[in-house]
Amino acid sequence: DGQVEENIKKEKELRRSQEELRHALAKEQQLNELKSRFVSMASHEFRTPLATILSSISLIDKYELPEHADRRKKHIERVKNNVHALTTILNDFLSISKLEEGKISRHEGLVNLKESLNELIEDLETQVKEGQNIVIDFKADKDIVFLDGQILRNVVNNLISNAIKYSPTHSDIQVLAHLESGQLTLEVTDKGIGIPLDEQELLFERILRARYVTNIQGTGLGLSIVKRYVELLNGTIDFHSVPEEGTTFTIVLPIKTP
Numbered sequence: 001d002g003q004v005e006e007n008i009k010k011e012k013e014l015r016r017s018q019e020e021l022r023h024a025l026a027k028e029q030q031l032n033e034l035k036s037r038f039v040s041m042a043s044h045e046f047r048t049p050l051a052t053i054l055s056s057i058s059l060i061d062k063y064e065l066p067e068h069a070d071r072r073k074k075h076i077e078r079v080k081n082n083v084h085a086l087t088t089i090l091n092d093f094l095s096i097s098k099l100e101e102g103k104i105s106r107h108e109g110l111v112n113l114k115e116s117l118n119e120l121i122e123d124l125e126t127q128v129k130e131g132q133n134i135v136i137d138f139k140a141d142k143d144i145v146f147l148d149g150q151i152l153r154n155v156v157n158n159l160i161s162n163a164i165k166y167s168p169t170h171s172d173i174q175v176l177a178h179l180e181s182g183q184l185t186l187e188v189t190d191k192g193i194g195i196p197l198d199e200q201e202l203l204f205e206r207i208l209r210a211r212y213v214t215n216i217q218g219t220g221l222g223l224s225i226v227k228r229y230v231e232l233l234n235g236t237i238d239f240h241s242v243p244e245e246g247t248t249f250t251i252v253l254p255i256k257t258p
Contacts, residue, residue: 049082052123111149131170140179146256163190186251194243
């Protein structure tokens with residue numbers, strides 16, 4: 001009997017060790033997958049600011065005459081702003097655990113909402129396909145607001161970049177930004193390929209690509225990050241999409257004004 005009990009005990013310990021090993025291997029595999037997708041996602045987030053910096057430097061080189069001083073100054077500011085944006089993104093994204101555990105914090109300050117959105121759209125125009133237009137409808141009872149301008153910029157940048165990516169040439173991307181009574185409503189509407197009905201429920205999950213967009217570059221992490229950013233701003237995000245007709249993302253944020 002003692003030998004049987006000893007064998008049972010050893011068998012239980014072996015099963016427990018095997019289960020712990022399987023669990024450790026699964027965690028390692030998940031971490032490796034996450035690291036790989038993180039690298040891809042970070043490179044995606046860096047692409048637009050880098051393109052803007054290169055574009056502005058090229059233009060600065062052409063504005064040599066004294067009467068071009070204002071244009072030079074404008075593009076120098078764009079370079080500075082985008083370098084700052086890259087630094088902020090890098091600081092947030094270097095620690096993947098911050099994203100996984102929701103530890104990215106807000107850094108609120110005074111932001112000129114209209115100016116910030118117009119600058120972002122101007123930067124994104126370097127990405128548009130032939131004949132695409134980004135059309136903004138801005139209405140606000142106050143231009144100066146108190147929020148984390150970089151997080152808002154990351155959110156809008158991601159949504160418009162997706163709209164550009166998934167929309168056909170010669171189509172408009174509509175951006176609505178309405179601020180009234182301390183509430184900001186942001187909508188980004190495209191006439192693109194839409195989202196399959198059976199995948200809409202899991203759209204904001206961490207790793208998801210719509211099954212028929214495998215030929216379009218991306219990681220499937222973007223909307224998950226957008227949702228987390230929106231939640232950091234105490235807001236909500238929703239969408240309406242019809243396959244082959246287009247998609248509208250709607251964000252509602254509480255906004256403080258000075």
